[in-house]
Amino acid sequence: MIMRREILPLSIFLAFAVLPLLGDFGSDAFILSIVTRVMIFAIAAVSLDLILGYGALVSFGHAAFLGIGAYAVGILSAHGIREAAIQIPAALIVSALFALLTGAISLRTKGIYFIMITLAFGQMAYFFAVSLAAYGGDDGMTLPGRSLFFGYDIVQSERAFYFLVFACLIAVYVACRMIVTSRFGRVIRGARENPQRMEAIGFSLFAYQLTIYVIAGTLCGLAGFLLANQTQFVSPAYMTWQRSGELIVMVLLGGLGSLNGAILGAAAFLLLEEGLSHFTEYWKLYFGPFLVLVVLFARGGLMGGFKRLTGTDDGR
Amino acid sequence: MSLTLLYVQTLNGLQLGVLLFLIAAGLTLVFGVMDFVNLAHGVQYMIGAYLAAMFTALTGNFFFGLALALPSALLFGLLLEFFIFRHLYARDHLDQVLATFGIILTLNQAVKVIWGAAPLSVPIPEIFSGSVVLMPGLLYPVWRLVIIASGIAIALLLGILATKTRIGMLVRAGATNAPMVSALGVDIGRLFMIVFGFGAMLAGFAGAMVAPILSVEPGMGDNLLILTFVVIVIGGIGSIRGAFIAALMVGLVDTLGRSFGPSILRAFLDPSAAAQTGRALAPMLIYILMAAVLFFRPAGLFPAKK
Numbered sequence: 001m002i003m004r005r006e007i008l009p010l011s012i013f014l015a016f017a018v019l020p021l022l023g024d025f026g027s028d029a030f031i032l033s034i035v036t037r038v039m040i041f042a043i044a045a046v047s048l049d050l051i052l053g054y055g056a057l058v059s060f061g062h063a064a065f066l067g068i069g070a071y072a073v074g075i076l077s078a079h080g081i082r083e084a085a086i087q088i089p090a091a092l093i094v095s096a097l098f099a100l101l102t103g104a105i106s107l108r109t110k111g112i113y114f115i116m117i118t119l120a121f122g123q124m125a126y127f128f129a130v131s132l133a134a135y136g137g138d139d140g141m142t143l144p145g146r147s148l149f150f151g152y153d154i155v156q157s158e159r160a161f162y163f164l165v166f167a168c169l170i171a172v173y174v175a176c177r178m179i180v181t182s183r184f185g186r187v188i189r190g191a192r193e194n195p196q197r198m199e200a201i202g203f204s205l206f207a208y209q210l211t212i213y214v215i216a217g218t219l220c221g222l223a224g225f226l227l228a229n230q231t232q233f234v235s236p237a238y239m240t241w242q243r244s245g246e247l248i249v250m251v252l253l254g255g256l257g258s259l260n261g262a263i264l265g266a267a268a269f270l271l272l273e274e275g276l277s278h279f280t281e282y283w284k285l286y287f288g289p290f291l292v293l294v295v296l297f298a299r300g301g302l303m304g305g306f307k308r309l310t311g312t313d314d315g316r
Numbered sequence: 317m318s319l320t321l322l323y324v325q326t327l328n329g330l331q332l333g334v335l336l337f338l339i340a341a342g343l344t345l346v347f348g349v350m351d352f353v354n355l356a357h358g359v360q361y362m363i364g365a366y367l368a369a370m371f372t373a374l375t376g377n378f379f380f381g382l383a384l385a386l387p388s389a390l391l392f393g394l395l396l397e398f399f400i401f402r403h404l405y406a407r408d409h410l411d412q413v414l415a416t417f418g419i420i421l422t423l424n425q426a427v428k429v430i431w432g433a434a435p436l437s438v439p440i441p442e443i444f445s446g447s448v449v450l451m452p453g454l455l456y457p458v459w460r461l462v463i464i465a466s467g468i469a470i471a472l473l474l475g476i477l478a479t480k481t482r483i484g485m486l487v488r489a490g491a492t493n494a495p496m497v498s499a500l501g502v503d504i505g506r507l508f509m510i511v512f513g514f515g516a517m518l519a520g521f522a523g524a525m526v527a528p529i530l531s532v533e534p535g536m537g538d539n540l541l542i543l544t545f546v547v548i549v550i551g552g553i554g555s556i557r558g559a560f561i562a563a564l565m566v567g568l569v570d571t572l573g574r575s576f577g578p579s580i581l582r583a584f585l586d587p588s589a590a591a592q593t594g595r596a597l598a599p600m601l602i603y604i605l606m607a608a609v610l611f612f613r614p615a616g617l618f619p620a621k622k
């Protein structure tokens with residue numbers, strides 16, 4: 001028997017699974033590529049939610065990991081290495097190292113200072129990418145094609161790539177659920193509720209928070225790998241601070257501390273962006289006030305509304 | 317020759333420094349006194365520049381334009397405070413980040429709708445146009461000197477306001493412990509409003525002053541905002557003195573690092589490697605500085621809260 005709280009995630013993933021079976025949706029599989037983008041940003045948002053929602057660590061530099069993952073693809077491709085079996089580990093390892101280094105420094109600070117120092121590290125990554133003149137500098141670079149899997153060009157079609165991203169999203173979602181419900185995840189959530197008490201009962205929170213920070217950064221590096229592959233283009237624009245802000249918006253729109261919410265938030269953000277920009281060139285003129293209204297009047301985001309409707313609240 | 321360049325770049329660094337201070341002064345108090353993360357402060361700077369451009373074009377005189385732009389910027393800040401920000405003081409930082417991020421998106425787009433996407437230009441006022449010879453072989457634009465002088469004048473004025481007046485005392489007390497000030501019978505809501513409006517006006521003033529030398533365009537405040545954050549964090553949140561020192565530090569390090577970084581590195585590396593590393597390192601210098609300061613002093617150089 002399926003428990004009630006599993007209905008929402010199952011319907012989300014079912015919707016993602018059946019969508020490509022319904023047809024190609026116009027020229028160049030337009031809708032398919034939008035939904036692929038939604039799933040890629042859902043991975044990024046889920047990873048951010050681990051630290052933002054579960055850890056209460058407001059990181060304002062998460063887009064740096066998106067960029068690192070993307071540049072791992074770009075730089076290796078520029079040297080003729082298009083093999084995903086090399087690119088993916090490279091993206092994950094560099095992301096993890098960057099997270100380890102910056103996290104170790106950032107986590108010494110609290111509150112506003114933490115927000116600002118993660119922002120500063122994000123900007124450092126951004127300017128570093130801008131300075132990479134050999135890899136396109138400010139303009140970025142176009143990739144020769146999507147990554148190869150064990151020498152085979154199997155994700156060249158939009159549909160095949162869609163399923164690759166879908167599989168990644170499921171894997172990340174399952175892994176994150178295991179993390180947040182584990183003993184480790186409960187320590188992280190405990191630190192969110194009351195850090196003093198957690199320290200007092202003997203947990204060294206720094207090590208726990210650094211671990212979750214590294215996990216979140218690494219997973220976001222995977223999203224960066226996928227993003228570079230989808231657009232077949234890599235540029236510093238992936239790691240502007242505005243992009244970090246957008247990732248935060250996705251998590252908050254969905255509802256903090258909810259993995260389902262992070263996926264829904266990414267979908268809501270990108271679909272609103274796409275939808276509004278069809279009607280008007282000035283879509284941000286409507287999206288900005290919408291954000292302000294969400295903060296002022298709709299606390300808890302989409303998941304908050306969902307929980308109020310169904311009366312379920314299990315901390316996922 | 318290189319010494320002349322050093323002087324010019326030092327003056328440019330000072331100019332960036334006072335500019336950052338004008339924006340940071342208000343923002344550090346908003347952060348410190350109200351514990352409020354305001355991402356939309358860079359927008360105030362942009363609005364100031366646009367208002368100055370508009371009023372200058374209307375009146376045909378920069379100083380009339382400035383005189384009209386300042387109260388308008390103040391009014392605009394107060395309206396934002398009244399309708400949006402005051403409802404956010406009690407919220408957590410994340411809500412504040414989200415709402416002020418929304419305001420940035422809205423206003424960056426709104427100025428594009430109102431004034432167009434093309435950059436506006438403002439002529440330098442007649443009496444301050446041209447350059448002066450500061451030293452033999454050192455020519456410097458007068459308007460940039462005016463910006464430096466007015467920034468330092470305002471810093472002094474703020475210093476007097478903060479240390480010698482009652483309202484300044486209350487603001488400093490608020491930055492150290494706002495609930496206590498409130499418990500002593502001070503209308504903290506009104507204090508917040510004054511600080512906010514004043515900060516908005518200072519940022520607007522900064523925008524108006526640089527309007528003649530930079531292009532006035534949508535999003536012009538975004539990157540400066542990040543530099544301002546660096547300043548505030550290095551200086552210590554809530555400290556005007558810290559903001560002043562950190563602003564000059566950041567302005568000088570950024571400007572001098574960009575122009576001299578590669579040539580200093582050349583002493584250690586071969587020329588092409590030095591040029592490459594210099595280009596990569598120079599824009600990152602201030603962030604490295606910030607990370608280093610926070611590593612040794614997690615609350616900045618002059619923290620207001622003890």
